[in-house]
Amino acid sequence: MKLHQLQALVASADSGSIRGAARQLGLSQAAVTRALRELEQEQELPLLIRTPAGLGFTPYGKTLLAHARLVLNQLEQANMEMAGLRGLAEDQVKAAITPWLMLTVLPPAVVAFRKKMPKVKLELFESLMANAQSQLREGTMDFAITPLPALMAPQEFHCEPLLDYETAVMVRHGHPLSKSTSIHQLLEQDWVLNYTPENYDDLVRQLFSRHGAQLDPHRIIHAHSLGMSQAMVESADMCTWCPALLAGLPQLAGRLTPLALQESCDPVRLNIVTRRNSILSAAAHALIDALVRQLRLQTRSARQEDRRIFERVRILI
Structure with a gap:
């Protein structure tokens, strides 16, 4: 694989067309087409799907595209770091x-x-x-x-353990169920949680199934920020599961109540x-x-x- 081929692949994905890729790279459409065709021939796999609506990618193309982005980003980082050492960037x-x-x-x-x-x-x-x-x-x-x-750790990422922290189920201050002592008392409530597809099953196991509880999945709201989760807890009376120390933060003082449940969760790393x-x-x-x-x-x-x-x-x- 050659660098200009990977650049053509990524530019085609970003722009959605050969024409857009050529404009982005400052090349002719023929040059971009040739680079992509050579890449498919070298890999002996179909990478692109050409339709009147634009370019799409086969599963093989999507796999190679992910690697191409990594290669180009790593090269860009190397160039920036070397330029920084020269005092130019x-x-x-x-x-x-x-x-x-x-x-x-x-x-x-x-x-x-x-x-x-x-x-x-x-x-x-x-x-x-x-x-x-x-x-x-x-x-x-x-x-x-x-x-x-x-x-996810072995396959894609390197992780260095930093700390372990305890977690707690929490509701807003003054919630009608703030005196609950069991997760089973909270199964008719809506929950706001953050998770990835990879850890959803483990999350459900930690909170519910290992304690013999079952929550309707439709009661779980997937939130992607602390602010959004906090708004759902405070203004929509939802339950959440989060670091226990959040209740002690000055920014959240008096707004979150950790529940003293008989069921516990493992510390999070x-x-x-x-x-x-x-x-x-x-x-x-x-x-x-x-x-x-x-x-x-x-x-x-x-x-x-x-x-x-x-x-x-x-x-x-």
Whole structure:
């Protein structure tokens, strides 16, 4: 496979047509067509589906497209890092941080990082794994700090354990069922949860089935941000399952009530997740170091507010 062939493949997918790919790459349509035809011939597999509505991809084409994006993104990262070393370009880091770290550790860590590397461009995302997963796969994100479904770790991603934290079922302050003592009392309620297709079954097992409970799947609302989940809990009387320390955050004080249920869930492991075999830049390593350093400071803090938040957290790094 040649670089120009992979570029033609990705540009065709992004633009949806040969004409659009040619315009994006600054080539003739004939050159793009030739590159794609050569790629199909070399692989001895049909990669594209040509229709009057535009280009589509066969299953073989979709597989190769995913790898092509990774290759091109890795090359772009290498070019940017080398240009940065020559003083010709700014380095940048794209990272996704799980919401409760975003509300606690992230702000002071970013301040410390920017003092050390003021010219690095930062792009930060709220990391629920369902959101970060696709960007990590494509190589458009450097790392994510997030729980990682066990089935995904060996195949696609490298994960370094960061910490374990306890979880709790929660409702809004003053909810009619805030005195519930069993998950079985909550099966007629709507739930707002975050999950990926890979960890949905494990989530249901953790919360319900291993305790002999069964929740109608239609009662589960799939939310992709902390703000959305919080709105559903507070304004729609839904139940949620989340890090137990959220109830101690100043931003959420008096708004969430953890339920004292007789059924318990296993601690959740938070990982530093990267795409397997990817190479992190010096700036990405520096941001991770700043986050870990701040996390250690706050977990060892004597302040009552920090103790209330981090008492159910166990650092692993």
